[in-house]
Amino acid sequence: MLEIKCPWCGARTQTEFTYAGDATLDRPDAETGSEEDWYEYVYLRDNPRGAHDELWQHSAGCRRYVKVRRDVTTHEIIATGAPGAKLDGGGS
Amino acid sequence: MTKYSIFSLARNALTEHRNWTEAWRSPDPKPAYDVIIIGAGGHGLGTAYYLARNHGITNVAVLEKGYLGGGNTGRNTTIVRANYLLEGNEHFYEHSLKLWEGMSQDLNFNVMFSQRGVINLAHSDPQVDAFQRRGNAMILNGSDAVFLNRAEVQARAPLLDCSDGARYPIKGGLLQPRAGTARHDAVAWGYARAADAAGVDIIQNCEVTGIDIEGGRVTSVQTTRGAIKAGKVGTAVAGHTGHVAAMAGLRLPIESHVLQAMVSEPVKPCLDTVITSGAVHCYISQSDKGELVMGGDLDFYNSYAQRGNFPSIEDVVASVISMFPAFGRLRLMRTWGGVMDMSMDGSPIISKTPIDGFYVNGGWCYGGFKATPGSAWVYAHTIAEDRPHALNECFHLSRFARGYTIDEHGSGPTPGAH
């Protein structure tokens, strides 16, 4: 069972969190984004085999979204931060 | 190929089984093939078999990074069914189910396809509505379905708690009588043996590390055993489709997630059908060896690790013993994980790609095993003819951009939710 460090609450066990998907996606601009941009944003994924930046919501805690860099081949967590944070390590 | 039968078994018994031959060869890769299939699971081996059988294309290699049948073919809970609401799905899976019904004889390999029925339990009135709607669609699409009331469900699963006291009381169930289970490994072995006999080279321990494209057309693959030229290349690596497609520069509407499965210790027959419940999040059947075979939800985070964590196991087991309170004293014997291609609409992708001669077969979510023969059949067609079979037109990669998703659960573009 994973242990995730919430930047606001500290290390908490996986079951307090809800997975919320890929954190590397850039939501297209409301005014300028094309249908193609939105298609790529909504549907396409890099799905890397290695370090993966993703969002987890601390749903049974502070309800903040947390950015997590995790190696998806080993489940090792490399870094966590706020959703807008730049994370270091793991080569992603 | 030595024909398998009770007679060949008896004949070989006289020589203490010393004269059985290899089920498949272990050839070195040739410099070039007409078609290379990446991935020697049921889908890849089946595709090679049907390329030979249906299309006369035998200069085919199936490349496997590990041992054949070692991916999701050998890790699933062996359920075979065709109980879908949406037309595209139902026609495809019904075709697949028909192929299952003749597979042992066609391959001369007993895949132990056991048509013991699959029951989806309905726990609420809206679910009864939804399941009847689906059952009607199945029948109108040419498949079989029966709606069971609570007593009929109980009769088919005597140890199932059908009482009012259940947390999710059982209101009925949608039965597909022709559905059931099969011996998963045997499917890979049976296709491997038959494909090999037709001249296909199955090359194990040969990992694809790159895909070469020139002028928008695939030319060869790089592997741990050297470069191999190919006229056409098709992937059949569900779980890792995103990773392999990236070698060809493609991003796909797929995330890889881990799904766990588990078995209890073997016991004498106590469950003669397959019981599934979406509301309680589990499915359960009993293998011919006597183990209860169980599964449920994903671990719900991207993963390429063939292992999961304990919360999902707790959930599945709690669900099982809530439905079967007598199973609380049976012991969990083994758990394992498999990596699923979770597509953005919960349906597979069997498709040409923007790269000429490069084909993708993936996005099976957790339903790939039952699709094995149907998928292989239409994929072989797609590769051989360079255009989809009528049954997989709807599974085209372009459906996401164009808005023709096949979203059986209506969960939208959240891959873990399907």
Added chain:
Amino acid sequence: MSAQPYRNAEGGRVDRRRPVGFTFDGKRYQGYAGDTLAAALLANGVRLVGRSFKYHRPRGIVGAGNEESNALVQLGTGARTEPNLPATRVELYEGLEATSQNRWPSLNFDVGAINALMHRLFPAGFYYKTFMWPAKLWPLYEHAIRHIAGMGRTATAPDPDTYAHRFHHCDVLVCGGGPAGLAAALAAARAGARVVIADENAEWGGMLRSRTDAIDGRPALEWVADAVAELARLPEVTVLPRTTVAGYYDHNMLVLDERVADHKPAPANHEPRHRLWQVRAREVVLATGALERPFVFADNDRPGVMLTSAAQHYANAHGVRAGGNAVVFANNSSAYPAARDLAAAGIGIQAIVDVRAEVPDADRAMARGIGAGVLAGHAVVAAHGARQVTSVTVMALDADATGAVGEPREILCDLVCQSAGWTPSVHLFSQSRGKLRYDDGLTAFVPDRSFQRERSAGAAKGTFDLKGCLAEGFAAGAAAATAAGFPAAAPATPDCSDDTEVRPRAIWAVPLPVFLHGKRFVDHQNDVTAEDVGLAYREGYRSVEHLKRYTTLGMGTDQGRTSNVNGLAVMAGLRSDAIPTVGTTTFRQPFTPIPMGAVAGAHAHADVAPTRVSALYDWHKAHGAPFSTAGYWLRPQGYPRDGETLAQATQREARHVRTHVGVVDVSTLGKIDLQGRDAAEFLNRLYINGFAKLAVGKCRYGVMLRDDGMVYDDGTVTRIAEHRYLVTTTTVHAGGVMSHMEYLAQVEWPELDVRMISVTDDWAGIAIAGPRARDVLARLAAADIGDAALPFMGYLETDVAGAPARLFRISFSGELAYEINMAPAHMPHVWEALLAAGADDGIIAYGTEAMNVMRIEKGHVVTGELNGRTTAGDLGFGPMMSKIKHFVGQPLAGREGLAEAGRKQLVGLMPTDGRTPIPRGAQIVADPAARPPVAMLGEVTSQCVSPNLGHPIGLGLLVDGRARHGETLSAHSPLTGETVAVTVTDPVFIDPEGERLRG
């Protein structure tokens, strides 16, 4: 009650003053407190305890612990019966009932044994090659196969026991309570670390329990007792006997299964049967010991062929002679002290057959000391006997141990003790993702590189001498404590008596001379022989996973504990590859099988999911409401009166509300309190329709899409104050919509000043509906609620029946209606007050079924229509979609597949004959008589009999439905054999102009 012919008068640690009665296959026996079932059976001379899986061969006890592959029994009867328990792990208690498995009619005479006579027809994987013709007979074959397989039986009544879960954090978790584990725990605990030490046995000491070692000149078990006593005294230490570390998961989370009450007939009051621990450990020490390996020789499965360590254990721990006359068959030195102990217990040692050509002097001396001859460079090539071993054939081995040479000699015996080397128990290490290394000298896989924060010590690491185990344990414990922040030094290692070096000579399958027959079992439990491995090799199943899957090697309840390495090695020999090249199998959780009840814990049965009820739950129950589930909620479906069915009550309630007035519990709707200067902008982006101009004190209906352009949810938004809104959601999407909004606010639009919190549980909800709703409510509301003060889609705050309340003039039923929100604590009072105030108006309570009927009459959409595949346009919300602002889902809602003609649109349906109910779940077709496959034009999504219209109605999604009003089609349900001609209509059946709700 029989005597115990194989029990010594002295020796062992059983309590001879406390005899314990038990039965096996109905026959009464006696053992002593401290026995396992296996020990007590052996004490009574019971050798045959089970039949094998495939050939139904007679089987006896092989081991003394979790390695047992043969002696599986069915324990207990009735609801507490349990299959497949190794007799070696069952602690004896008074009245224990055990029965043998997999035999019929009896253990001694088993009809299934005919399989053994036909064994040549049943090599590995035989079933893949036959039972194919004729295809229609396969179900019969399969039926027979299933009944032959399976071993024990499940209980058929609900498990009467309870199970507990506990979560725990510690600095150092020590897995294993043998010398290395105890030493590690001592070193870590003395440094002040919070330590948990767990061992699967009732008694501490690991292998020391089986042996006669000394530590510091005293019996080793005294050192053990001192160590456990010291640990138990320390406040930060948790000592868990009878606790198996079953799984090693990510981030150093381990699962422990504590058998709280399995050594008793039944748990005491309030005591769980098992307690499952989930322990997050900073550091882990794996001191899981090692298991002795058996040899692969002809008929090595005869009862009486045991592991040497097991026979030694029964002698030393239980004072039980596992036989009268033993042949010891070994390839390493560990068997010699064991033989000495067996001799001391009174077992005659007929010979020590040692595979090694050169036997160390110390071993020879020990053999001499007990008067046993040593046959060096020899092997037992076959065992003889039927239901128990009666003799063995011994031959010399050639130089590379691949052939048996010379004169065979037969040695009479009733016990064969074998020791083919030791396999470290690396299961947990492997589960932690540690990498293994094959050690040629030890002929075993040992831990190599760690992945998680753990370290191995003692026999688990391939260290077999006692002093080495203690030293490694101390060092590992000190290192673990230090790493966890408690600096520690390893204590000095005491002197130990034992210095046996194991160093086996590998021999993986003892050659079978041509003049002998017999099966050389590799996996006893699954009846896999060396010949089966050979067949797998010949047929190309050569990778270790193919070998396992084709032959079923290692797939039994013992998970190949004693067979995997032998099987791997036999395959390696056939492939002429090194053992590590063939690979090792993956070790899966759990380490030993654990009860499913323990895995589920308290979150099972009625508590498998939370149950949510409103503050009126007791009232609903008291008034006879049946409940339906919606998510976790239980909702009252209706209130049948004197003999009414629910359907009749539904009709009455739905009719009555439209003519009089009714109240319904709507507490389950999701409610989100949204605040901030940018809340209006946030809503504007969220919903398809505009919210910028919603005035304070007004409500508005809204529809939201997913990013893919499909409808996600609907509800109302009320502007409570300048920067404060109340958002409602459907019951099932309450959680999802909340997370969705939080995601947008936190991740995508952090520039917006907006905050939100779920208030679903803070505000209970009652809707009052019907032409007399205002009259009734006005009697209780403190404020004026006249049409001017509270118009349709208006909002105000006032007291209702003295309780602070929020009033929303919104309507789901299509009648004049109000929704009242109040604190849940006030809800029963307000509800009763409404019923009292409306008594003269004929007020009734109505349930979700009547609510559903009324919303179908109004063409409102719920789950059947909001199925995740419908667009706003499909459902008739197209005109609501703003053309002047961006909103979630807008860009992809324009894709061709979502916009094109031919989509299914919401319609109303009426039976053409005006009376036949529309079948639920029907599909809409043009020609119901057509043969499948039939094109489906649409589907019935909701249907009911409308009491207000006097005929059945329905809603459906129909291809180009809005253009088909007036057409006649068929609602077709082949599943139920119903087909009804239906006329396509507008989906709003009642009051399309909305006059009633504005009234």
